[in-house]
Amino acid sequence: MARILITSALPYINGVKHMGNLAGSMLPADVYARAMRLLGHDVLYICATDEHGTPAELAAQQAGMDVAAYCDAMHDAQAGAGAQFDLSYDYFGRSSAPSNHALTQHFAHVLEAQDLIYEKVSKQVYSNADGRFLPDRYVEGTCPNCEFDGARGDQCDNCGKLLDPVDLINPYSAVSGSKDVEIRETNHLYLRQSALSDRLRDWVDASEGWPPLATSIAKKWLDEGLRDRAITRDLSWGVPVTDANGKPRAGFEDKVFYVWFDAPIAYIAATQDWAVKTGGDWEPYWKTDAGANDTQYVQFMGKDNVAFHTLSFPTTLIGSGEPWKLVDSLKAFNWVTWYGGKFSTSQKRGVFMDQAIDIAPSDNWRWHLMANAPEGDDAAFTWEEFAVSVNSDLANVLGNFVNRITKYTASKFDGRIPAGGVNTEHEAWIIAELETRIPALIAHYEAREFRKAMEQTRAIWAAGNEYLTRAAPWSLYKTDVDAAAVGVRAGLNLAALFGIIAQPIIPNAADKILSALGVPQSNRSWDFGDIAGLINALPEGTAIKAPDVLFTKIEESDIAEWTAQYGGGQDKA
RNA sequence: GGGGGGAUAGCUCAAUUUGGUUAGAGCCCCCCGCUCAUAACGGGGUGGUUGGGGGUUCAAGUCCCUCUCCCCCUACCA
Numbered sequence: 263m264a265r266i267l268i269t270s271a272l273p274y275i276n277g278v279k280h281m282g283n284l285a286g287s288m289l290p291a292d293v294y295a296r297a298m299r300l301l302g303h304d305v306l307y308i309c310a311t312d313e314h315g316t317p318a319e320l321a322a323q324q325a326g327m328d329v330a331a332y333c334d335a336m337h338d339a340q341a342g343a344g345a346q347f348d349l350s351y352d353y354f355g356r357s358s359a360p361s362n363h364a365l366t367q368h369f370a371h372v373l374e375a376q377d378l379i380y381e382k383v384s385k386q387v388y389s390n391a392d393g394r395f396l397p398d399r400y401v402e403g404t405c406p407n408c409e410f411d412g413a414r415g416d417q418c419d420n421c422g423k424l425l426d427p428v429d430l431i432n433p434y435s436a437v438s439g440s441k442d443v444e445i446r447e448t449n450h451l452y453l454r455q456s457a458l459s460d461r462l463r464d465w466v467d468a469s470e471g472w473p474p475l476a477t478s479i480a481k482k483w484l485d486e487g488l489r490d491r492a493i494t495r496d497l498s499w500g501v502p503v504t505d506a507n508g509k510p511r512a513g514f515e516d517k518v519f520y521v522w523f524d525a526p527i528a529y530i531a532a533t534q535d536w537a538v539k540t541g542g543d544w545e546p547y548w549k550t551d552a553g554a555n556d557t558q559y560v561q562f563m564g565k566d567n568v569a570f571h572t573l574s575f576p577t578t579l580i581g582s583g584e585p586w587k588l589v590d591s592l593k594a595f596n597w598v599t600w601y602g603g604k605f606s607t608s609q610k611r612g613v614f615m616d617q618a619i620d621i622a623p624s625d626n627w628r629w630h631l632m633a634n635a636p637e638g639d640d641a642a643f644t645w646e647e648f649a650v651s652v653n654s655d656l657a658n659v660l661g662n663f664v665n666r667i668t669k670y671t672a673s674k675f676d677g678r679i680p681a682g683g684v685n686t687e688h689e690a691w692i693i694a695e696l697e698t699r700i701p702a703l704i705a706h707y708e709a710r711e712f713r714k715a716m717e718q719t720r721a722i723w724a725a726g727n728e729y730l731t732r733a734a735p736w737s738l739y740k741t742d743v744d745a746a747a748v749g750v751r752a753g754l755n756l757a758a759l760f761g762i763i764a765q766p767i768i769p770n771a772a773d774k775i776l777s778a779l780g781v782p783q784s785n786r787s788w789d790f791g792d793i794a795g796l797i798n799a800l801p802e803g804t805a806i807k808a809p810d811v812l813f814t815k816i817e818e819s820d821i822a823e824w825t826a827q828y829g830g831g832q833d834k835a
Numbered sequence: 836g837g838g839g840g841g842a843u844a845g846c847u848c849a850a851u852u853u854g855g856u857u858a859g860a861g862c863c864c865c866c867c868g869c870u871c872a873u874a875a876c877g878g879g880g881u882g883g884u885u886g887g888g889g890g891u892u893c894a895a896g897u898c899c900c901u902c903u904c905c906c907c908c909u910a911c912c913a
Binding site for chain 1: 836837838839840841842846847848849852860861862863868869870871872873875876877878905906907908909910911912913
């Protein structure tokens with residue numbers, strides 16, 4: 263048994279997330295967490311809302327709400343959506359929590375004590391109309407390179423050239439459209455990342471189990487030489503910048519820490535909040551002087567977040583000089599796209615978590631998104647593929663298997679798990695299948711290869727159908743009831759096994775199957791022991807029920823309706 | 836501009852790390868079987884110049900060069 267800390271990239275606060283966000287970190291982290299729990303590990307799965315930054319302030323303003331109240335509402339909405347998708351967080355915290363304020367300020371103080379923080383004045387665009395400094399991409403204007411009119415301050419979408427907002431011709435605020443903008447000087451705290459390059463490189467070189475994507479991105483930045491990075495912003499909503507006495511830092515009264523400085527720290531702060539809430543101990547997860555070297559720390563994130571997790575956050579932790587736990591393994595995902603294009607609220611393209619749960623049960627989404635996880639490349643969501651996942655994999659292969667064997671048991675064996683008969687070549691066949699497939703399934707989960715894990719799960723379900731065809735108890739029943747009983751008993755045990763292996767992915771359907779077969783909670787773990795015994799594990803004579811239809815199929819008319827409402831193939835971006 | 840990832844049956848993806856039998860699977864389609872079951876299930880089959888071009892090698896989807904297209908990052912979006 264191992265102690266495993268799992269974090270999912272923090273979902274940003276400005277609204278309920280779309281299915282791509284769910285599929286890219288929160289859901290796979292959850293499936294992994296559930297699988298590791300079933301394997302008997304001591305798992306802590308931590309997530310939180312990422313609440314600071316300019317977009318949060320603007321979203322609140324647009325909603326006509328106070329930022330804090332807006333974040334309260336959105337945090338609740340996201341927590342609710344997560345619960346509806348059965349995300350089994352041990353704690354779902356907030357980057358705006360007092361614990362994170364304190365810890366972020368703590369890190370800034372110890373980093374400064376290590377001479378890794380200094381003040382520097384830079385130039386930034388200020389919008390008089392909006393009464394705020396504008397991040398580079400919130401300034402738009404004419405591109406000095408190609409004269410495109412809608413160029414953003416950081417990059418021109420037309421010619422692709424990287425820009426400095428100061429160079430834009432006729433700059434205006436992307437927030438209000440106002441041209442009343444000016445360049446102002448502003449003082450900020452900078453993190454001396456350059457001083458930590460060597461220590462960071464040593465750590466990256468020593469790391470194992472990172473995907474090539476993560477290693478190559480980290481090394482590229484290191485090769486170019488880490489630049490010092492501003493870790494404060496001119497905003498009001500965020501973690502206040504304090505001095506060593508906890509008072510507002512002189513000259514920084516109207517500034518807060520940069521969201522990417524405080525957000526990853528919230529992984530730790532949320533763990534502290536979990537400890538307070540549950541009476542647990544957070545230090546064995548995060549402090550190497552409290553046992554965290556024995557903790558396996560796995561981070562899940564989208565491909566855009568890799569540099570922050572491999573460089574920025576480790577810089578904070580290493581630079582502190584304190585014994586903080588660093589990440590062991592990363593799993594980075596590409597994007598789920600909507601028919602190959604981007605999700606867009608305004609253009610009604612794509613489904614968000616709160617809408618999705620009204621369309622189909624959580625299990626259906628979880629299965630489809632994991633079976634088509636964007637592991638190698640971006641993966642396009644389509645209603646047609648969704649229907650295939652639900653109808654073929656869930657309804658026909660798994661749902662129908664459970665249905666056919668339980669119904670048959672009800673009609674011919676009095677609804678009880680039958681005794682009698684002896685195993686034949688057919689039972690030997692299915693046992694051999696399980697003896698190779700179950701270890702392979704577990705290996706895929708341990709390697710966090712989700713598509714392969716789903717493929718193996720489905721293959722095990724499908725093997726059950728093949729077994730029933732081979733054993734054909736309905737034929738044997740006419741001449742030898744005991745011989746038929748062998749097939750029925752094995753089939754019922756297989757149904758239970760299928761529920762047990764399905765738990766990380768489709769927890770609700772799995773529970774329905776296991777409850778119908780009378781499998782107690784205590785017998786649902788992945789401690790399989792002797793695999794040959796799995797087809798005789800259920801107590802003979804136990805009364806079972808045929809569960810209601812486990813998965814309702816998706817009809818052509820459903821697809822047409824959803825396409826009309828949420829967009830589909832006809833408006834590819 | 837720089838860096839990284841990707842392009843493989845009609846569709847969605849394996850196999851590329853470590854070059855090695857006839858490049859696999861699911862869906863679709865066709866044929867057969869079964870009749871316990873949600874018109875489901877099982878078996879078999881059709882289908883590939885591995886994005887284009889060039890090279891290395893006894894052998895290339897895999898290594899090298901080059902071209903095309905898509906995605907991410909490029910340090911003040913998160």
